[in-house]
Amino acid sequence: MLPEPIKKFVEAFAALPSIGPRQATRLAFYIKNLGDAAIKELSQTVDNLSRLKICSRCFFPYEIVKKSENTNEALCYICSDPNRRHDIIAIVEKETDLISLEKTKKFNGRYLILGDLKKNGTLDRVQKLRLNNLKSFIKQELKNAVTEIIIAVNPTTYGDINANLIAQELKDLTTKITRLGRGIPTGGEIEFADEDTLSSALQNRS
Amino acid sequence: MLPEPIKKFVEAFAALPSIGPRQATRLAFYIKNLGDAAIKELSQTVDNLSRLKICSRCFFPYEIVKKSENTNEALCYICSDPNRRHDIIAIVEKETDLISLEKTKKFNGRYLILGDLKKNGTLDRVQKLRLNNLKSFIKQELKNAVTEIIIAVNPTTYGDINANLIAQELKDLTTKITRLGRGIPTGGEIEFADEDTLSSALQNRS
Numbered sequence: 380m381l382p383e384p385i386k387k388f389v390e391a392f393a394a395l396p397s398i399g400p401r402q403a404t405r406l407a408f409y410i411k412n413l414g415d416a417a418i419k420e421l422s423q424t425v426d427n428l429s430r431l432k433i434c435s436r437c438f439f440p441y442e443i444v445k446k447s448e449n450t451n452e453a454l455c456y457i458c459s460d461p462n463r464r465h466d467i468i469a470i471v472e473k474e475t476d477l478i479s480l481e482k483t484k485k486f487n488g489r490y491l492i493l494g495d496l497k498k499n500g501t502l503d504r505v506q507k508l509r510l511n512n513l514k515s516f517i518k519q520e521l522k523n524a525v526t527e528i529i530i531a532v533n534p535t536t537y538g539d540i541n542a543n544l545i546a547q548e549l550k551d552l553t554t555k556i557t558r559l560g561r562g563i564p565t566g567g568e569i570e571f572a573d574e575d576t577l578s579s580a581l582q583n584r585s
Numbered sequence: 586m587l588p589e590p591i592k593k594f595v596e597a598f599a600a601l602p603s604i605g606p607r608q609a610t611r612l613a614f615y616i617k618n619l620g621d622a623a624i625k626e627l628s629q630t631v632d633n634l635s636r637l638k639i640c641s642r643c644f645f646p647y648e649i650v651k652k653s654e655n656t657n658e659a660l661c662y663i664c665s666d667p668n669r670r671h672d673i674i675a676i677v678e679k680e681t682d683l684i685s686l687e688k689t690k691k692f693n694g695r696y697l698i699l700g701d702l703k704k705n706g707t708l709d710r711v712q713k714l715r716l717n718n719l720k721s722f723i724k725q726e727l728k729n730a731v732t733e734i735i736i737a738v739n740p741t742t743y744g745d746i747n748a749n750l751i752a753q754e755l756k757d758l759t760t761k762i763t764r765l766g767r768g769i770p771t772g773g774e775i776e777f778a779d780e781d782t783l784s785s786a787l788q789n790r791s
Binding site: 380381382383384385387388391392395396397398401402404405406407408409410411412415418419420421422423424425426427428429430431433440441442473474475478481482494 | 614636
């Protein structure tokens with residue numbers, strides 16, 4: 380019943396996270412009704428994601444802006460920034476976590492993006508590769524002089540399991556492996572905080 | 586902080602209905618991580634929406650499949666179907682409403698898609714044009730012999746207001762202007778039905 384291009388669109392977009400077939404169908408017709416120029420532009424916007432390179436050190440996507448400058452072109456703007464510390468590394472799950480941390484402007488180290496953590500308590504092949512990549516970097520570039528590794532994954536049950544796995548992998552490299560502080564979020568209420576959170580808040584009082 | 590192609594993607598997709606900037610950002614990184622081949626394919630999927638024509642009679646998008654056949658190529662598969670009645674017309678708001686009605690397999694007439702109804706109780710320029718288009722069709726092609734016009738818009742407050750506007754526009758063309766029946770939906774409970782719905786259910790008992 381659906382025309383083929385609409386059907387294909389729905390299949391492709393419903394396969395993306397947090398878009399269902401209903402939303403995808405509505406989107407397809409909505410975009411169709413925007414007209415050919417807008418369709419072309421949107422298609423180009425998707426295609427332009429190909430222009431991004433993936434940083435070989437932290438795996439954050441970046442764009443090569445100035446080709447002429449004599450900078451290391453295999454690195455993103457964070458990893459190539461001489462003003463940032465390379466010996467303090469925050470390990471995050473997603474690119475959006477990196478962005479959230481960057482927005483605080485309170486972190487002057489660099490990152491390693493691991494990709495979505497599995498809920499079954501194992502690290503996948505890509506994650507192991509990326510951790511090995513970090514290990515090599517610490518050995519070869521930092522000459523083992525790493526100051527701190529922050530395992531900045533969510534303080535959830537499976538986040539904790541994964542954090543332990545990651546800490547195991549890295550324990551020979553540094554004495555200082557930390558996690559983000561736990562406590563009551565700003566604007567939160569003590570009355571509604573769970574016991575774990577409140578215990579952490581007591582411990583981390585300042 | 587976001588690379589330009591990601592920023593542009595977020596802007597474009599957050600402008601679509603029911604996608605917020607957060608979801609758009611997550612989507613951008615997710616799609617980037619799918620790799621270049623998948624990006625190309627997704628971009629092409631969007632671009633292919635341009636291949637659809639819009640039916641000049643009901644305004645549903647359709648694809649010209651067989652160019653050689655001697656059919657009217659300006660019409661969708663419903664409007665060009667000789668087995669469907671052209672003198673019974675369902676006026677719907679959205680393409681997805683048409684699809685929902687088609688799925689019932691209980692309607693053998695044709696449609697007119699009006700596009701999103703305004704909440705301010707007026708029909709916009711495009712909607713007036715489409716209604717005029719329908720009027721011309723009824724006069725010229727049907728020689729005024731239209732059997733029924735079903736105003737199949739949502740039974741909401743602003744749906745009702747718009748239905749009245751549409752009925753006003755068409756009242757000289759046919760004596761039979763209907764709306765979809767109201768009552769308790771299958772699986773619903775009398776206890777939780779509002780008074781209006783229950784009144785309709787009593788009136789429409791069968």
